[in-house]
Amino acid sequence: MRVDASGPEDNANAESSARRKNMVPWTERFSYSLSDFACNLSFSLISTYLMFFYTDVFGIGAAAVGTLFLVARIVDAFDGPFWGIMIDHTHTRWGKSRPYWLWFSIPFAVFSVLCFSAPDMSMGMKIVWAYVTYIGVDILYSAVNIPITSILPSLTSNPQERVTLSTIRQFMGTLGATIISAIALPMVAFFGKGSTTSAHGWFMVALIMAVIAMIIFFVVFANTKERVQTVQSKKSIPILTSLKALKKNWPWVIVIFINFIYWLGMQTRSQVTVYFFKYNMHDATLASFILSLQLVALAAVVVTPWTSKKIGKRNTMLLGMILAILGQLILWGGSKALNVPTITIGTIVGYLGTGFVSGLIAVMLADSVDYGEWKNGVRAEGIVTSFSSFSAKFGMGIGGAVTGIILSAGGYVANHVQTAEALRAIEMNYVWVPIIGFGLSAIALLFYKVDKIEPKMLADLDAKHARENAAAKDAGNN
Template sequence: MQMPNLVPWKERISYAVSDFACNLAFQMVGTYLMYFYTDVFGITAAAVGTLFLVARIVDAVDGPFWGIMIDHTHTRWGKSRPYFLWFAIPFAVFCVLCFTTPDISMSGKIVWAYITYIGVDILYSAVNIPITSILPSLTNNPNERVTLSTIRQFFGTAGATIVTVAALPMVKAFGQGNEQKGFFWSVLLLATIAAILLLITFANTKERIQTKSSKKSIPVKESLKALKKNWPWAIVIFINFVYWLGMQTKSQVTVYFFKYNMHNAGLASFILGLQIVALLAVVITPMTAKKIGKRNTMLLGMALAIVGQLILSVGAHALSVPIIVVATIVGYLGTGFVSGLIAVMLADSVDYGEWKNGVRAEGIVTSFSSFSAKLGMGIGGAITGAILSMGDYVANASQSAGALKAIEANYIWVPIIGFGLSAIALIFYKVDNVETKMQNDLELKHSKENSEE
């Protein structure tokens, strides 16, 4: 049976800029906020650590909350799309507030940090979860979903790379020696651009896959039925958890590794900037997935990520920068394949839940992606701290052999465990084998439902 027409290029780009916008603003929060709190705003590191822990607890409920809200939403714009309109500006405002420095007492600063950081975290979920939940409503064409997710990932990676490379020079240029001023104006600019782009996503996208369930609010008990025996969903959620656990342990100790193990802290920015090579893998993901399937393409990505880490272990042992650069490039090529497909496989699990259980619940099914990723990153952060503590790491000091091994374990070996567990889980992912029948059955079901109205 013929699939619907492809999504127009204007809509493809409008969908993709949503992830560019989120990364443009939230990458500043994720990468630089801890430094801002301790070295610019003057909050103690211990207080910041407690704040981040509390925020991860909040994350345990805010993802499913927004998923349930999406499934209860029924507007003339659709279920997911209106969230870009409603929350683009509040998200941008809280991004700016996070980097605002009111002249108040230390206890006041801590309260301010709690309100603004947890606020921006919740609002990030409000605009980010709909990016994934809207995908199965944009098209039911499997190849077009891969294309949409690929373009989205390309823009998302570009946004993250821009912030990685340009943030500190912007702070310096705007601040002229005053980092409080520099961070404020830099984030104001980035957050304003992000809000405008999210509104463009709202204006130019269309939820064209309309089903009987998508035209009404779904009770929580009913939406949870979409998860019953939805093994593809369970596998993707597990992968999202262990993958981001490994990625977080590596990203958090990148600066430590180059400062203490390699004795060249300046290399950290260069190595992080190499993530731009992931764009190559993102670009060829649709072609690769069409040829060997989505599961096998992601397996290829995990394999490359593991190989990159193994090469990295050689470079770390030899203290060889060229080997580390090669390892990083191989690793980023691998993660480029992975990141572009997670959203697509979640969209497929929405279809699978409807196919098996008769319930289409885009919100609750896709919201667990945010929850699992944040949970993995939170536990990854805890693992990082525990390993460094076991190795007797001491800040700004000459590190012992145990501390150097602890840094290396976080940078090399914990990510391998995450990638390896993900690869094993993928072996049990079987949706590619039934996708054609599933889509044909659902198209017949939707046509019958729409004709009966």
């Protein structure tokens, strides 16, 4: 009979070795990255163009739209954590996070199309329609988007592999957003017989993108695997227990704040881009060109694993925030001179900065899952990462509300020559609100210290998991 003489230290060494070798195959890496590509095909269309669709196509006032976005964020205060708790209570043969792509991709696609439908009805019913369809797509977006982040700690326990996965995911996500930015208005004009305010044109674009996204989600479901399984992760975690993972989890608090304020600034800029070039620059077609420059962010995304390895994740993101602020200032100078080349340069610099930022948020949240377990003994991937979607959407919603309030206060009137006050309101949303968001994010990053303690944290978790697995094995043998 063979006697297993290995002890906890041997098990810890074996698990540490497994962590180093815990690499994800390229087929799975690419499939995982397609999740963000699919999300952005539909949701970037919504986040970038829905306000324009509501005001200039569907005929709803800017203030009413801003209120809608704010109300939707109140709903998000519940739906984000709800999906996180559901993930923590989900145990299927497919895993905890993967099934949500199978179950909710079709409903998400349906509501994505309904958002860009413009039925002929009274103004009151139009507002009701907008509330039902937008809040509906928002809830369903959480159902397919939160698993993208919650599954990351389960795909690999290798810290650098997480950066690689998140980088590839962000590359594809940015590519999806760039494609939408570049082709949405031309496609609308094509289906709308030359008009960018054609209701039929917007419906057709939303339909095409939703169908493509739905098919991609099925591919992601089929080709990913939740391979990191701890004793705790195989059990349903009571709600109160899962909330303990957030106790004194300061890295999580910082990342959630950054996710909120960063996306608030990004949303105000993206959703007034069409307004800015249509009214301030007198050429709406430039919006597609400027938005397509998101492609340059891919250069920063590609080098993010290298920079995070050399200078740390915190410093890489901080560099991104500084570049984003610099880009906005250059853009402002170009807007005052109505100089398109200067605006283009500022946009490129800004997108390089945001390329460093967006790829690391999910990695830092995955790290906060580890930190919560390290500090509090509770590993709750669902509840910890669910606040990523909540904070981002809350920031985007507040950004939408701020945009509507500023436009309304400036006297914006759709499809009319704008007053000087209205033009300044558009500029405020396009230039200065994003600068405030990037600046506050940079300040918050100064308090992020996980990079320094990560080696000890991971070593301690390796030992903890080895002890748990050994105990579970002994209990099984008995």
